[in-house]
Amino acid sequence: MCEFCIQHGEGKKWYLTMENYSLELLDQEDRREYAAKFLNGFHKRVPPEIRQLDRIRKTPLRMLAKPVLTRNQKRDHYGQVVPMEDVERIFDLVQGAVRLPCVCRRVTTGNMNARYCYGLTMDQQLMDSLDDSFSLETLTKDEALDSIRKLDKEGLVHSVWTFKTPFIGGLCNCDQDCMAYRITHARKDYPVMFRAEWVAEVAADACNGCRLCMRQCQYGAIRYSSNNKKVTVDPTVCYGCGVCRAVCNKDAIALAPRASMKEAVDVW
Numbered sequence: 001m002c003e004f005c006i007q008h009g010e011g012k013k014w015y016l017t018m019e020n021y022s023l024e025l026l027d028q029e030d031r032r033e034y035a036a037k038f039l040n041g042f043h044k045r046v047p048p049e050i051r052q053l054d055r056i057r058k059t060p061l062r063m064l065a066k067p068v069l070t071r072n073q074k075r076d077h078y079g080q081v082v083p084m085e086d087v088e089r090i091f092d093l094v095q096g097a098v099r100l101p102c103v104c105r106r107v108t109t110g111n112m113n114a115r116y117c118y119g120l121t122m123d124q125q126l127m128d129s130l131d132d133s134f135s136l137e138t139l140t141k142d143e144a145l146d147s148i149r150k151l152d153k154e155g156l157v158h159s160v161w162t163f164k165t166p167f168i169g170g171l172c173n174c175d176q177d178c179m180a181y182r183i184t185h186a187r188k189d190y191p192v193m194f195r196a197e198w199v200a201e202v203a204a205d206a207c208n209g210c211r212l213c214m215r216q217c218q219y220g221a222i223r224y225s226s227n228n229k230k231v232t233v234d235p236t237v238c239y240g241c242g243v244c245r246a247v248c249n250k251d252a253i254a255l256a257p258r259a260s261m262k263e264a265v266d267v268w
Ligand code: SF4
Pocket: 102, 103, 104, 105, 116, 117, 171, 172, 173, 174, 175, 177, 178, 179, 180
């Protein structure tokens, strides 16, 4: 269990706790204003922040800055990777979804209308406070799940996101154009999301060594051995997203609870 499960999920998966999606939470701590300001200003605010981070990285200040940035991020806007089966369970807890353009891709690719984000609250006041560039699409649960299942097959990694923790406002579908991927994994600046509560395992007997899964894994967690012509997953690198399963014609990959994997139990 990650620390949010202990703090915000009473020891169960925090993102499967209905209260964390509730209007009662949205009503508190100016969350609507926070979310609207976060989303409306993202593509203007983040590039200067990244430049500032680049400057700090070159100085000894980076060691001091990291815990402060991490603490603030956990308080305000933190994510966790979730595999498709948990996405299905999350949609049992919400009314539907609002699809909107991905703000990270606005920054990293310049595409202002890459529609990979799903708002999990149908709150009209919040929707009205987003600027016109978001052109929201309201989806039923089934429509949202159908479209996210297709993204899963493409290898996009799902994650939930807080807007002033523990309120969960969004579900994202990401590739390496994602700011969270870059800051947490590629640049290793500081963590902005947890890995999933899961880790992938390969059944060696079933694997034919085709290596399709290696191309699907965004995190470089799958290794091939020419010795036995099989792949293995490094549990200390795996994020538990589960998207490698979608390309395996041999059904050789399964997710196991992170808690059951001693090398990965404390790797978040
Ligand atoms: S976390 Fe992913 S889907 Fe969400 S805004 Fe960033 S790249 Fe887009």
